[in-house]
Amino acid sequence: MEKEITLIKSDGWWKYGVVYQIYPRSFYDSNGDGIGDIPGVIEKLDYLSHLGVDAIWLSPVNTSPMFDFGYDISNYNEIDPVFGTMSDYRTLIDESHTRGIHVIMDLVLNHTSHLHPWFVESRSSTDNPKRDWYIWDKGDGGRPPNNWISIFGSSAWKYDSSTGEYYYHSFMEEQPDLNWRNPGLKEAMFDMIRFWLDLGVDGFRLDVINLLIKDLKLRNNPVRFGIPLFQKNKYNRNRKELHGLLREVRKILDQYNDTMSVGEIFMPPPGEPELSAGYLGSGEDELHLAFDFSLIFRLWSARSYYKCIERWMNAIPVNGWPCHVLSNHDQPRSMWRYNWGNEGGKRSPVAAALLLTLKGTPFIYYGEEIGMKNSRIGRKDIQDPFGKKFWPLFRGRDSSRTPMQWSPENNGGFTVGRSWLPVGVDYKTINVKNQMEDKFSLLNFYRDLIEIRKQKKALQQGDWVPVMKGYNGIIAYYRVFGEEVIFVALNFTGKIKNINIHNRAQWKNLLSTHKSLHTHYTNLKFSLDPYEATIIEKIGPFS
Numbered sequence: 001m002e003k004e005i006t007l008i009k010s011d012g013w014w015k016y017g018v019v020y021q022i023y024p025r026s027f028y029d030s031n032g033d034g035i036g037d038i039p040g041v042i043e044k045l046d047y048l049s050h051l052g053v054d055a056i057w058l059s060p061v062n063t064s065p066m067f068d069f070g071y072d073i074s075n076y077n078e079i080d081p082v083f084g085t086m087s088d089y090r091t092l093i094d095e096s097h098t099r100g101i102h103v104i105m106d107l108v109l110n111h112t113s114h115l116h117p118w119f120v121e122s123r124s125s126t127d128n129p130k131r132d133w134y135i136w137d138k139g140d141g142g143r144p145p146n147n148w149i150s151i152f153g154s155s156a157w158k159y160d161s162s163t164g165e166y167y168y169h170s171f172m173e174e175q176p177d178l179n180w181r182n183p184g185l186k187e188a189m190f191d192m193i194r195f196w197l198d199l200g201v202d203g204f205r206l207d208v209i210n211l212l213i214k215d216l217k218l219r220n221n222p223v224r225f226g227i228p229l230f231q232k233n234k235y236n237r238n239r240k241e242l243h244g245l246l247r248e249v250r251k252i253l254d255q256y257n258d259t260m261s262v263g264e265i266f267m268p269p270p271g272e273p274e275l276s277a278g279y280l281g282s283g284e285d286e287l288h289l290a291f292d293f294s295l296i297f298r299l300w301s302a303r304s305y306y307k308c309i310e311r312w313m314n315a316i317p318v319n320g321w322p323c324h325v326l327s328n329h330d331q332p333r334s335m336w337r338y339n340w341g342n343e344g345g346k347r348s349p350v351a352a353a354l355l356l357t358l359k360g361t362p363f364i365y366y367g368e369e370i371g372m373k374n375s376r377i378g379r380k381d382i383q384d385p386f387g388k389k390f391w392p393l394f395r396g397r398d399s400s401r402t403p404m405q406w407s408p409e410n411n412g413g414f415t416v417g418r419s420w421l422p423v424g425v426d427y428k429t430i431n432v433k434n435q436m437e438d439k440f441s442l443l444n445f446y447r448d449l450i451e452i453r454k455q456k457k458a459l460q461q462g463d464w465v466p467v468m469k470g471y472n473g474i475i476a477y478y479r480v481f482g483e484e485v486i487f488v489a490l491n492f493t494g495k496i497k498n499i500n501i502h503n504r505a506q507w508k509n510l511l512s513t514h515k516s517l518h519t520h521y522t523n524l525k526f527s528l529d530p531y532e533a534t535i536i537e538k539i540g541p542f543s
């Protein structure tokens with residue numbers, strides 16, 4: 001008999017809760033084959049619940065030949081054996097739910113694997129019923145149909161000799177793009193979405209969602225200086241028809257209680273917050289959340305961060321909700337980006353405090369909470385197709401996907417076998433076990449931040465009222481919910497700084513990297529140590 005799902009009902013969990021991204025290959029290996037798996041995630045749920053997260057997002061675990069490590073799916077309705085079974089996935093949902101943790105599934109809707117039976121059929125003949133499920137074209141007298149380029153910088157059209165036509169692939173050849181204008185394909189995808197919702201998943205992270213629809217006429221993208229590489233993705237991304245499609249997806253989600261979607265809006269640095277926010281529609285009819293990667297693309301600077309955040313907040317529609325992220329499986333880890341030079345990790349708590357006290361849903365990337373760095377992967381160990389293709393110019397994304405460092409034991413406690421990617425060289429010092437035992441560790445700071453977010457409505461739901469806008473290395477703001485007022489001060493520099501804001505009341509430290517919890521104030525006038533993050537709550541009127 002099916003086990004009853006016992007998720008604690010929590011309206012708006014996706015707004016007020018904290019999401020934790022797991023790259024399943026690298027989280028925890030339960031069977032010693034060197035690859036992380038679903039039973040491994042289940043084993044670590046107690047850790048996640050101790051950390052206090054409200055949801056986990058797993059990068060794809062569907063059946064895949066793994067040309068792009070799961071972002072090339074060959075069966076949407078099954079789990080890849082390397083990760084486990086459907087029954088493991090059900091257990092994961094159940095076990096997460098009993099701990100009040102929601103499960104967000106990664107959905108790759110833009111493309112499938114070239115080995116997906118749909119594509120195998122589609123490429124078999126020009127009159128196959130599935131032909132139109134993908135994007136095929138005769139081309140232009142022996143040349144590709146247009147100038148669109150793939151993520152690898154060369155034509156995104158692959159000539160297929162069996163039928164003498166080209167198919168379109170935004171990413172690898174092994175990832176043909178689907179044709180979302182075909183009603184049959186759309187229905188099949190919608191059925192698949194319902195399949196997972198019926199199974200109990202709470203939401204979806206939608207991979208490269210802004211690429212889904214392409215220009216019907218396949219017009220050439222405008223190019224600069226006559227160089228195809230310098231093209232504006234006018235006709236193959238961000239097409240306006242996408243909004244209608246997202247409204248349809250939203251309607252499906254709305255038929256289920258308390259579900260959500262977060263879209264990856266794929267665009268090159270420096271990012272474009274207004275465009276990302278555009279996919280929230282009115283705030284209630286398209287995506288629930290959209291990623292904006294502007295912060296990830298910025299160098300460490302209070303002013304530059306502030307400007308980024310302000311622009312993002314202003315872009316969010318009135319009924320919409322922001323989300324924030326410092327790292328993911330495609331980008332260099334925040335710990336590595338921030339702590340260039342000899343800052344030795346001191347900036348990470350400041351970044352953590354920012355992430356977890358801004359208005360908006362925070363997304364934590366596995367390992368971020370212990371300050372895992374990017375590790376340098378040697379040529380022979382590279383797994384990522386991007387790294388294989390562009391080495392040594394670009395070494396790919398493996399260095400942000402190394403195994404979670406659980407303990408000082410072999411392989412950082414990730415596997416008893418041979419790890420699929422080398423474990424970070426610093427695992428003996430940087431690991432969960434050591435940091436659990438250290439009161440002042442980054443891990444415990446993340447825990448405390450998550451804990452105060454749970455306690456204070458102002459931090460979860462309150463208005464964001466900026467006070468110091470990054471000039472002189474400081475970002476400071478209030479979070480306000482009714483009577484509840486919280487003040488956050490972040491020193492982005494290695495120097496002592498003064499806060500001098502006139503606000504007479506009784507204030508008390510709520511959490512700080514430097515100050516004692518017993519510190520009280522009658523005004524917001526105090527100094528901040530280098531890289532200090534201090535969170536203060538109002539406990540009464542001035543007396």
Ligand code: TEU
Nearest residue numbers: 068071108151171207208266329330386
């Ligand atoms: O990401 C889009 C993507 O390809 C970029 O983030 C890219 O990885 C980066 O610019 C390279 O530096 C999504 C997935 O997150 C990614 O892992 C997949 O490879 C990709 O789509 C294809 O599904």
Ligand code: CA
Nearest residue numbers: 029031035037
């Ligand atoms: Ca395994």
